[in-house]
Amino acid sequence: MAHRGEVKATVTSVIPLPEQEEKELKETLQNIPGQGKQVKLEKKIDPNILGGLVVEFGQKVFDMSIKTRAAQMERFLCEPTNLDGK
Template sequence: MASQLTRMAFAAPKMARSYASASHIKAPLTLFGLDGRYATALYTAAARENQLDAIEKELKQIQTVVNKDKGVQNLLQNPTINRSHKKEGVQQLLKSGKYSKITGNFFETLAENGRLSETTKIIAAYQELMGAHRNELSVVITSAKDLDKATLNKVSDALSKSALAEGKKLIVTNKVKPAILGGLTVEFGDKTIDLSVASKVAKLNKLISGM
């Protein structure tokens, strides 16, 4: 019976919302889009079984496999592979990894619904929900080259004093993007601070073109 309810939760956004309501479990964050709805349904099912952390760990393992294995990438993304073959492939993948029933049901349903191509987005959305569950605030600092620990700490300390970060644990990630030329871009919550040289050059070019 529990398995049937889980499958129904994943079958469609409307069912996912009904399942969340029936379980009296509210996600810590409202996510939109197809990936957000599926991730929320999975979060609800995992929370109901007290398996939030375990499912997150399994999803990370699956994402690692997806990143490394081109065959798995083709299985998920190739639209010429029919749904039944995709389901068989997913079942084999999950069987080899000995994943939980929740994860197994979820990915089988993605295959049945033709949504396996959304796997990476759904996993990212689930991780976003888990971050909110742990009261974390993701901070992505993009720079032209790797930043040293002292610089990262200074930026983190400055952001921790903002109202958006109040009472939250900052999770800082440094991404390298040579195209920004120099300076930084900082993304935290729904805010973006662009202090990059590339941005300044673009603004200068816009001013010049208007002369």
């Protein structure tokens, strides 16, 4: 792929992306590797993420899944709260 100037991006979603959303995502990702590189999308379906997307692009992972957001919220809610403002 590198020889052909291609960069792989793996997109995980709960359901297949509608064609227009896939096109817009690919256009957005195309700006990351720079000129002369072509983004190739690899699509995965994983109902465990509950919703949203997980995009793996080279060494970067953009986790916008509901599963991760819910885990972050749970950690936030379990933290001790200081009600006296100190």
